[in-house]
Amino acid sequence: xxxxxxxxxxxxxxxxxxxxxxxxxxxxxxxxxxxxxxxxxxxxxxxxxxxxxxxxxxxxxxxxxxxxxxxxxxxxxxxxxxxxxxxxxxxxxxxxxxxxxxxxxxxxxxxxx
Numbered sequence: 001x002x003x004x005x006x007x008x009x010x011x012x013x014x015x016x017x018x019x020x021x022x023x024x025x026x027x028x029x030x031x032x033x034x035x036x037x038x039x040x041x042x043x044x045x046x047x048x049x050x051x052x053x054x055x056x057x058x059x060x061x062x063x064x065x066x067x068x069x070x071x072x073x074x075x076x077x078x079x080x081x082x083x084x085x086x087x088x089x090x091x092x093x094x095x096x097x098x099x100x101x102x103x104x105x106x107x108x109x110x111x112x113x
Contacts, residue, residue, distance in 0.1 A: 003041045003054070010046055021046050033071045037064040058083065 014021050023031065023044050034042040034053035041054040055064050061081050068079045 007043050014046065021048055027051060030068065030071060033067050034064065037067050039064065 039053035
């Protein structure tokens with residue numbers, strides 16, 4: 001719900017500024033595929049250059065990307081995915097000689113402990 005609310009606020013601000021982010025027919029058709037594959041959240045980037053869909057799980061991600069590739073065809077563009085661990089990111093900073101003059105090392109991931 002928070003993602004949708006943030007998206008709505010951003011779009012309202014763009015519209016108020018006179019530069020609304022319009023979703024064209026081709027993008028809408030792809031968004032319909034994304035929604036049809038069970039995305040929890042879907043939309044178009046504020047620049048209009050990309051579409052996104054948030055699904056849960058590796059299998060759902062594979063199914064969504066397969067459906068998008070079938071929809072778009074061979075020349076339809078790039079379909080990518082970003083996968084996250086359900087626990088979220090964990091950051092560990094190491095202090096010491098490595099911070100001189102560089103910043104601390106930041107380990108990101110579920111095993112960063």
